[in-house]
Amino acid sequence: MIKKIYTIESGCFNPYQNMGLEEYLMYQAGEDECILYLWQNERTVVIGRNQNAWKECRTKELEADGGYLARRLSGGGAVFHDLGNLNFTFLARRCNYDVDKQTDVVLEAVKRLGLSACKSGRNDITINGCKFSGNAYYSTGDCCYHHGTILMHADQEQMEKYLHVSRQKLESKGVESVRSRVINLCDLMPELTKERMAVVLKEAFAGRYGLPVEPFPGERLEGGEIRSRAAAFASWEWKYGRQIPFSxxxxxxxxxxxxxxxxxxxxxxxxxxxxxxxxxxxxxxxxxxxxxxxxxxxxxxxxxxxxxxxxxxxxxxxxxxxxxxxxxxxx
Structure with a gap:
């Protein structure tokens, strides 16, 4: 049973540091705790754990523009992150891990903005049939997390520039391009800011769990271990994986x-x-x-x-x- 809920926000825009902190927090969530972690990456393509980096991302263009390629622990497809996107992660032990409840927090947060959203397909949250949030999930042993994106004013031109989405996948979604199946919340609410989005997420978190939200205790953050995890995410071996001369x-x-x-x-x-x-x-x-x-x-x-x-x-x-x-x- 959850007795404490915490929030923590990253002030860093480096994907490897943010993902290192995310993994660290997963192991820090206590048996009666749930953590909401909010973070942003700058010009980053994040691929799923088992994806082929070269097939999902135009890596040369991304790197030439000073961007980052990152591989996450969870499965699912490739996504584009910039400062027009806010990422959320719910971290909890398996006994308290409830994807439906966690998704409700996002739905309620958007409702507090006066917008009506719904869960769609295997891992999307949509408004008017267009995706503004893609979600993915990871667990190891007793530790779990559920993370996702919230597109506020993401640069959709850059999204199409760097993501290489197969024609089969687009046809399965009934769309012609990446851009045609996503929506920015600012298209519906121009005055929306990252700060306002963070506030309504925290309010919805407290409301859905019926508990006051507390800042995650700084003394529980071990800088050396977080940096070590960040370095692993930044390594060529993790980002690109091995290639074999296949038959x-x-x-x-x-x-x-x-x-x-x-x-x-x-x-x-x-x-x-x-x-x-x-x-x-x-x-x-x-x-x-x-x-x-x-x-x-x-x-x-x-x-x-x-x-x-x-x-x-x-x-x-x-x-x-x-x-x-x-x-x-x-x-």
Whole structure:
């Protein structure tokens, strides 16, 4: 049961420092606490944990303009951050982690501005059918977080400049471009500021949880550990990941997300496997990429390897079936 709720705002616009603090806070949330963390990144493309950086982002253009590429811990698709966007993160232990309740905070905050929003699809919050907030989720052990964007006056020209969205994904959304499926809240409320948005989020947080909001205690912030986590997010290895000289590659779009699968074969067995996807579920992808190397390149052997990996829910069961069939096309 939650007995204390805290808020903390970052005054830094560097994505690696902000994500380092986010990860640190996840482990700091006590058994009876929930933390609301508010933060902004400057000219940043943030890709999901299992995405291919080069396919999701025009990295040369971004870097030439002084921007940042960042990879988050959670799954989902690539998003563009600038100072016209406010990010939120709810951090709590698993026993107190409630995505619906946390989403209600965002919906109530927007309502306090006189706007009516609703949850749409697997992870979007929309107004009039247009997305202003994309959400993603992460957990490890007993620690969880739910984070998302709030587009206020984001630069949509830069969003289209740096994001490379596949035609399949746009067609699945029934739109022609990235810009046509998003909306800035300032389009509906020109006087909205980041400060006002932060205030209504905190008010809605207090109202939904029925508790007073307190500042997160500064003495619980360990600078050295936060800097160490930030350095890991800034590393080339984390941002870009490894590339393999693959033998075969195949891609598909499913109801749960888009997939690019690449494998390297050696001696009739899978020696390396990479799965790039914008799926929100990251656990099954990790399990598959760890379990399949060493498997014989036969449908029977691959099917048996898939059977050994348990599905924790209906989504994972669907993902397993689809990925097994997809890999089977390469055999």
């Amino acid at each position: 075969d590659e195949i891609s598909r779009r499913f109801s749960w997300g888009e997939v690019q699968l690449a494998l390297k074969a050696d001696g009739g067995r899978i020696s390396e496997l990479i799965l790039h996807t914008d799926a929100l579920d990251t656990q099954l992808v990790t399990a598959l990429t760890e379990a399949l190397p060493g498997t014989q390149l036969t449908k029977a052997a691959v099917a048996e390897a898939f059977r050994q990996i348990p599905a924790q829910n209906r989504l994972q069961a669907s993902m397993k079936d689809d990925l097994e069939r997809l890999l089977g096309l390469l055999l």
